[in-house]
Amino acid sequence: MGRYLTRRYVAVDWDEVVRLAGLDQTPIAEIRYTADAELIHRTEWWAWWSDELLTIAIGLPESLQPEGLSPDAVELITDVWESNSLAPQCEWTLLAQVQRIFNIELVVPSSQGSDRSQTWERLTVELGNGQQRILYRVWMRADEGYSCQIRTEPPE
Incomplete structure (x- = not known):
């Protein structure tokens, strides 16, 4: 398939990436192309690729709708993506590997008071490899909206 990236958008064909480059003012010489990138999963807002890159989904044809990630992985990625967080502390790659969430329990950090x-x-x-892990999802209120962070370390 291949993937083109502008400063803000993603596309799978040259004509579309040129159009999108005009929107975000990416010079043609700065368009990045990855020939062997395959689209693994796509939601309305984001896309996960075979080279473990998470991109915006704007610019992808509506006909491309693969669903290669588990519903629980999609939930966790979306929690962070839709919040004011830039990326999870545990990395997008770990979230993409989640097959299912067995248990969710509320934790009250002793330092929280x-x-x-x-x-x-x-x-x-x-x-996906059958291994169990413990992750911590932290919801934080902010002046403008909220932030969701997913970590591997427990609260203090």
Whole structure:
């Protein structure tokens, strides 16, 4: 398939990437192309690729709708993607490996005291290789919206 990247957009054909480069003012010489990148999963807003890159989905043809990730992986990636976080502390690659969430339990950090601006959840997950992991999902209120972070370390 292959993938073209502008500064802000992604495309799978040259005509579309040229159009998108005009929108975000990416010079043609700065368009990046990866010949062997295959689209693994796509939602309305984001796309996961075979080279473990998460991109915006704007610019991809509506006919491309693969669903190669588990529903629980999609949930976790979307939680972070739609929040004010830039990326999860545990990396997108780990979230993409999640096959299912076994258990979610609320965790109250001892250092939190009366601060209720954060909510911590302990997630027991199974990865694609059958291994179980513990992840921590942290919801944080902000002045403008919220932030969701997924970590491998427990709260203090």
